[in-house]
Amino acid sequence: MLTRQRIADYLEALASQRLLSPHTVNAYRRDLAMFADFLDAEAVTRWGDFTRAQLEAWIAGRREQGLSLRSLQRELSAVRGFYDWLARHDEGGLHPARSYRLRRLRQDLPQVLTVDSMQLLLDAPAPAEAAEARLWTRDRAILELFYSSGLRLAELAGLRLADLDLGAALVTVLGKGRKTRVLPVGRQAVTALQAWLQARPDWLRGGDHGWLFLSQRGSRLSERSIQARLQHHALRLGLPQHVYPHLLRHSFASHMLESSHDLRAVQELLGHSDIRATQVYTHLDFQHLASVYDAAHPRARQRREENE
Known part of the structure; x- marks a missing residue:
C-alpha cells in the first residue's frame, strides 16, 4: 500500500509555500486520496511505478462514474501537481500525467444581471x-x-x-x-x-x-x-x-x-x-x-x- 504521508507533505507545501486557500488544499486532499485508493487497487506500492496505462484506466473509471470533464480536469491537475512535486524530490520521475492532456473544455459563459x-x-x-x-x-x-x-x-x-x-x-x-x-x-x-x-x-x-x-x-x-x-x-x-x-x-x-x-x-x-x-x-x-x-x-x- 502507498504511504499517504507524501500526500500530507505535499499539501503542507501547498499551504505554507504557495499559500493556497484551505478550501483549495482540501479539494486537493480529496482528489489525491481517491487517486491513491485507485493505485492501491492496482497493487502499486511505489509512487514512481505509476504508468500511462494506469492513468488512462483511472480517467476512464472516473468518466464512467459520471464525473464531469471540468471536474476530471481538476483532478488530473491535482495528480500532475503532486507528481511534479515528487519528481523534484527524486520520487516521481517522468510520470505519465505530465504530458497527458484532456480535450479542451468548452468554456461556458458566466451569467450576468442586466x-x-x-x-x-x-x-x-x-x-x-x-x-x-x-x-x-x-x-x-x-x-x-x-x-x-x-x-x-x-x-x-x-x-x-x-x-x-x-x-x-x-x-x-x-x-x-x-x-x-x-x-x-x-x-x-x-x-x-x-x-x-x-x-x-x-x-x-x-x-x-x-x-x-x-x-x-x-x-x-x-x-x-x-x-x-x-x-x-x-x-x-x-x-x-x-x-x-x-x-x-x-x-x-x-x-x-x-x-x-x-x-x-x-x-x-x-x-x-x-x-x-x-x-x-x-x-x-x-x-x-x-x-x-x-x-x-x-x-x-x-x-x-x-x-x-
Whole structure:
C-alpha cells in the first residue's frame, strides 16, 4: 500500500509555500486520496511505478462514474501537481500525467444581471418592517460594494474596518494566493457604506473585533449568511434570476468591459493572474453587440422578418 504521508507533505507545501486557500488544499486532499485508493487497487506500492496505462484506466473509471470533464480536469491537475512535486524530490520521475492532456473544455459563459436588474436591486427602498430595514442598511452596503469593486465572496467577508478608506474611496482586499490589491469604491457604494458605518456600533456585542460587516450577534458575517441575504433580497424584489455573490462579480466585469473595452484594466480590477480568465467577458460583450446588431441593422431585420 502507498504511504499517504507524501500526500500530507505535499499539501503542507501547498499551504505554507504557495499559500493556497484551505478550501483549495482540501479539494486537493480529496482528489489525491481517491487517486491513491485507485493505485492501491492496482497493487502499486511505489509512487514512481505509476504508468500511462494506469492513468488512462483511472480517467476512464472516473468518466464512467459520471464525473464531469471540468471536474476530471481538476483532478488530473491535482495528480500532475503532486507528481511534479515528487519528481523534484527524486520520487516521481517522468510520470505519465505530465504530458497527458484532456480535450479542451468548452468554456461556458458566466451569467450576468442586466444593468436594469442591478439598478432594481441596488435602488430598492428599505423594507417597511423595522427589523428588516435595519438589516437592509448593512445588506445594501454589501450589495453596493460587491458591484462597485467586483469582489469575490471571500474577499468581502474578510474585510476589516482598516481595509476601507472612504475618504479616498478605496478598499484593500486580500485575494487568491494572499495577494492584495487596492480597488476604487464607487460613489453610491461610499454613501451606502457611510450609512452602514453609522449604524455599525449598534451591532457590537461584547467588543469590536474590527470586521467590516457584522452579524446580528456582533461577530463577523459569514460567507453563507451573505449568500442567503443576497438571495433574500432578490426574492423580495421579484427578480427572476438566482442572485449570488459571484453573479455580482460577473456583472461588474461584463458591464465594465462593455463600457470601457479595456481588458487589461478589468483584469487588474478582478485580480486575475492570467488574462485568459478575463477574456471570457469579451464573449459576453460580443453577444451584446450581436443582439444590438440584429435588432438595429436593416439587413439583419430583413433576414429575421423573412424567417418568421
